[in-house]
Amino acid sequence: MYRFSAAIVGSGFMGTTHLEALRRLGVRVAGIACSSAQKAEAEAQALGLPKAYQDYDELIADKSVDVVHICVPNNLHFDMVKKALEAGKHVMCEKPLALNSDETAALVTAARTSGVAAAVCYNLRYYALNFEARELVASGKIGRLFHINGCYIQDWLQFETDFNWRVDSAKGGALRVVADIGTHWMDMVQMISGRKIQKVFADLATVHPTRQNPKDQSTVTVDTEDCANILFRMDDGLMGSFTVSQVASGRKNTIRYEISGDQGAVAWNSEAPDELWVGHRDRPNQTIVKDPGGLSPSAARHASYPGGHAEGYPDTFKHCFRDFYDYLEAGDMAALPPFPTFSDGHRELQLCEAILKSHQQSSWVDVG
Structure with a gap:
């Protein structure tokens, strides 16, 4: 049981997912704030939470709350x-951290000044085998890297009648699919490769220029992208490419990457999250199966169950939050954080802005 208590803002998919992970870790959740006091009351009762905050200001004023989990548009x-x-609250914020890099830069400064822990929930890096892939790259077993490729594709906005607040740039930001899921892919491969994306060349497409809002049957003009192809170069010149889409039929939530070097390759697919493929030129390929007993220490830390016992999406939140709350328990705010920080969140917004600018100019654009 951790001595720090949390409160959650937002009761949608992300809010309830955060709650589940916090409960699994033994973090006390003091209550929830929603878009209205009435909704908060209903959600607190449904979720078995002790307090429904009348509004966000009441939550912030609650001295028993140490950490705020922000799960709103x-x-x-x-x-x-x-x-x-x-x-003076510690913060775990859903991605993206804000709508633009001016805002995220201000939040990086504010977090540094306040002396609290501040994280962005790039949870998908927390599949255990991503850390094993990082170890293979860092140890030199993949050799000198040649290129990286992959995708993050979904189909939940496939039809013109599919609708969500994210299609509205006023609520979601100028980029949708890139900001919503592309930033997860970029965070993941940068963490694994130990490199930063330095320049991009992007091609974005909106396949449904209008969508039907089911709430009032209105036709809504869409100014955010449904899919994108992106070329990139990392800070050491390493080349790569990836596709993001929310209109890829049959792909509910597919993340793939492959990193190739002169000694081998490593690849992972979220549809088989407990398997890591290792490719060779001169001997049989390998499949590493998630088993804490056979993984590197950093990967084993993020594998809670024995081999043969699957771990998936909900577990990534648990492991992300465990890194965060363990850091709080250690009490050294000057120590290097093991979780995705506001600086990481700021860099992702800089990437998004460079990608949008590249698309608009049809040219390579430097990041930041």
Whole structure:
């Protein structure tokens, strides 16, 4: 049981997912704030939470709350994070951290000044075998890297009648599929490769220029992308490419990457998350199966169950939050954080802005 207590803002898919992971870790959750007091009351009762906050200000004023988990639409992140930091609360914010890099830069500064722990929930890096892939790259077993490729594809916005607040740039930001899922892919491969994406060349497409809002049957003009292809170069010149899409039929939530070098290759697919493929030129290929007893220490730390016992999406939140709350328990805010930080969140917004600019100019664009 951790001595730090949390409160959650937002009761959608992300809010309840955060709650489940916190409970698995033994973090006390004091209550929840929603878009209205009435909704908070209903959600607190449904979720078995002790308190329904009348509004966000009441949550922030609660001295028993040490950590705020922000799980609301993107356009609300900046103000809520800022208020939490000013109140001396630690913050776990859903991605993206804010709507633009000016806002994220301000939040990086505010977090540093406040002296609290501040994280962005790039949970998908926390599949255990991503850390094993990182170990293979860092140890030199893949050799001098040649290129990286992959994708993050879904189909939940396949039809013109599919709708969500994320299609509205006023709420979600100028980029949708890149910001929503592409940033997860970029965070993952940068963590594994130990390199940063330095320049991009992007091609974005909106396949449904209008969508039908099921709430009022209105036709809504869409100014955010449904899919994208992106070339990139990393800070050491390493080349790569990836595709992101929310209109890829049959692919519910597929993340893939392959990293190739002069001594081998490593590849992973989220549809088989407990298997890591290792490719060779001169001997049979290998499949590493998740088993804490046979993994590197950093990977084994993020594998809770024995071999043959599958771990998946909910477990990534648990492991992300465990890194965060263990850091809080250690009490050294000057130590290097093991979790995705506000600086990581800021860099992802810089990447998004470079990708949008590249698409608009049809040219390579430097990041930052």
